[in-house]
Amino acid sequence: MATYSRLIRRLMITSLSIVISRALISPLLTLFLSNKLGLNPQDVGLLLGIAVFSATLLSLYGGYIIDRLDKRQLLILTMLSSGVGLMLLTFAQNLYLVTLVLIISETASALFLICSKAILSENLPVGQRVKAFSLNYTLTNIGYAVGPMIGVVIAGVQPSAPFIVAGLIAAGSVFLLLGVSREVSPLSQASQPQSFLKTLIILKNDRTMILFTLGCLLSTLVHGRFTLYLSQYLLVTHTQEQTLDTMAALLACNAITVILLQYQIGRFLKREHLRFWIAGGTALFIVGLIGFSMADSLVGWCVAMFIFTLGEMIIYPADFLFVDTLAPEELRGSYYGAQNLSALGGALSPVMCGFLLMHTPAPSMFYALSALAALGGYLCFVSGRRVAIIQK
Numbered sequence: 118m119a120t121y122s123r124l125i126r127r128l129m130i131t132s133l134s135i136v137i138s139r140a141l142i143s144p145l146l147t148l149f150l151s152n153k154l155g156l157n158p159q160d161v162g163l164l165l166g167i168a169v170f171s172a173t174l175l176s177l178y179g180g181y182i183i184d185r186l187d188k189r190q191l192l193i194l195t196m197l198s199s200g201v202g203l204m205l206l207t208f209a210q211n212l213y214l215v216t217l218v219l220i221i222s223e224t225a226s227a228l229f230l231i232c233s234k235a236i237l238s239e240n241l242p243v244g245q246r247v248k249a250f251s252l253n254y255t256l257t258n259i260g261y262a263v264g265p266m267i268g269v270v271i272a273g274v275q276p277s278a279p280f281i282v283a284g285l286i287a288a289g290s291v292f293l294l295l296g297v298s299r300e301v302s303p304l305s306q307a308s309q310p311q312s313f314l315k316t317l318i319i320l321k322n323d324r325t326m327i328l329f330t331l332g333c334l335l336s337t338l339v340h341g342r343f344t345l346y347l348s349q350y351l352l353v354t355h356t357q358e359q360t361l362d363t364m365a366a367l368l369a370c371n372a373i374t375v376i377l378l379q380y381q382i383g384r385f386l387k388r389e390h391l392r393f394w395i396a397g398g399t400a401l402f403i404v405g406l407i408g409f410s411m412a413d414s415l416v417g418w419c420v421a422m423f424i425f426t427l428g429e430m431i432i433y434p435a436d437f438l439f440v441d442t443l444a445p446e447e448l449r450g451s452y453y454g455a456q457n458l459s460a461l462g463g464a465l466s467p468v469m470c471g472f473l474l475m476h477t478p479a480p481s482m483f484y485a486l487s488a489l490a491a492l493g494g495y496l497c498f499v500s501g502r503r504v505a506i507i508q509k
Contacts, residue, residue, distance in 0.1 A: 124240060125249060128192075131293045132233055133256040135196065138203065138286040139226060140264020141279045145272055149280070154212055162467070164216060169464045172223035173457060179228040180454020181313050183235055184447060192232050193291050198225040200288030207277040227460070231453045238441045238449050243388075250437045251383020255376055262372035316451050326443060326455060329500040333436060333459035335493030339402055339486050340429050341463025344368065346470035347409070350482060353474050366415055367422045374426040382427075383434045388442055392501025394435050399494025401428030403487045410483035439501070 121129075142149075150161050183191055202222035209215045237249050268279040320326060347367065351360040386394055405425025412418040436456065444452035473482040 121245075121249065122240065124189075125237070127293050128233060128236060129249075129253050129256055131192070131196070131290050132229075132253055133260050134286055134290040134293070135199065135226075135229060136257045136260030137264045137267075138199070138283040138290075140261045141268035141271070141283040141286070142203065143261075143265055143268070145268055145276075145279055149206075149276070150215070152276075153210070154215060164212075164219070166464050166468075167216065168219035168223045170461065171220045172227050173460045173464070175220075175224045176227040176231060176457045177451075177454045178313065179224065180231050180450040180452070180457070181316050183228070183232050183450030183454070184316075188232050188236050188239070188450075189294055192229060192236075193294055195225040195229040195232065196287055196291050196294075198222070199229070200284040200286070200290075202284070203280050203287060204284030207280045227457060231450060231457055234437060234440075234453045235449045238444075246441055247383055247386045247434050247438045248380070251380045251386075251434050254383075254433055255379040258372055258375040258379065262376065316448065319448065320451065320455050323443075325500045326440075326452065328496050329439060329443075330456055330459055332493045332496030332498075332500065333456060334462040335489045336399070336402070336432060336497070337459045337462030338466045338469070339406070339462075339490045339493070340425075340432065341460065342466050343425070345467045346482065346486075349467065349470055349474055350409075350479060353479050363415060363418055366419055370419045370422045371426050371429075374423055375430060378427075379430050382430050386431075386434055386438060388438060391435060391439055391442070392498045394431055395439075395497045395501060396494055398428040398431030398435060399490055399497075401425065401431070402490045402494075406483045406487045406490065410480040439497075 146165070147161050150156060150164065156164065199222055202218050202225065205218045206215065206222075209218055233253070234250070237246055237253070241249055268283075271279045271282055344364070344367075348360060348364055351363055355363065401424055405421050405428060408417070408421025408424060412421055440452050440456050441449075470482050470486075473485055
């Protein structure tokens with residue numbers, strides 16, 4: 118990390134602190150909302166789905182705003198919004214107010230991610246971008262590995278305390294970005310983007326970006342919220358105690374694999390071979406999913422998760438590198454915002470998998486996900502040809 122500028126180093130540390138603030142409440146949010154509002158699990162899922170869906174759509178316009186305004190100031194605004202939103206959850210009693218707070222918090226989280234990607238692209242040489250993103254993603258997984266454990270410990274003292282602590286961490290992270298404004302000197306000076314309508318027209322006419330976003334949406338159905346459909350499957354096929362033990366092992370396997378190998382794999386990704394990397398990552402997803410369907414022991418589950426995680430470690434930086442290659446300098450935020458629409462796949466995944474588990478044999482869920490992964494990988498591979506042409 119010492120090879121990066123002060124801005125990039127602080128951005129990575131800020132990303133880690135923001136992820137920890139989100140991860141603190143991740144295992145507690147469903148129970149907290151259920152107890153606070155008296156909602157059943159299905160209604161809580163609907164509430165969270167509405168928040169994620171709204172935030173994903175708003176992030177499209179947010180990407181356009183990121184292109185027009187100072188990115189450091191926008192990062193600070195998203196961090197303050199996220200921090201205030203997390204703290205307000207402990208005081209909000211009304212369903213509509215809670216929904217509004219969740220939408221603001223989720224939107225701030227999405228915009229922070231988009232803005233971070235745009236800053237990395239804008240302030241790093243081409244050869245360093247994917248390595249920096251891989252390192253940033255490794256730090257993100259460290260946050261998701263330690264955050265939930267800290268949150269559970271704090272909740273044991275006071276159930277609402279994790280939300281206050283998470284909010285303070287998010288808001289306090291603002292100080293990490295103070296004092297670096299004068300250092301922000303993009304490597305390439307981009308012109309101001311045109312109106313939002315014209316930006317949408319540019320995105321609509323970019324067939325390559327549309328194909329890639331559709332492919333990412335299908336791929337995100339598989340890897341976006343994989344912990345949810347795995348727990349759904351295990352609850353159908355195993356006892357509750359076995360489900361908890363298996364999920365704990367799988368989450369540990371996923372986190373350890375990413376922390377140890379993500380940066381090393383990211384170093385080998387090259388723009389000229391991008392579509393082949395995406396195809397390889399998709400193949401690993403499919404092998405991992407088939408492994409899940411056949412697993413009959415904890416070791417089998419962990420081996421399948423290791424293979425699945427290898428695919429995840431390829432796809433995440435490859436997606437970043439694809440958009441970084443395709444996007445015009447003045448529209449990076451808008452392109453990352455458009456690609457973020459693929460997050461809708463993560464919201465749809467539990468719904469689709471729940472339906473399959475209710476109406477088909479349980480293992481067929483993994484075969485359906487494998488088919489979607491293959492289709493998504495094919496669309497990304499086809500759009501990758503355009504990236505190869507751009508490179509030439």
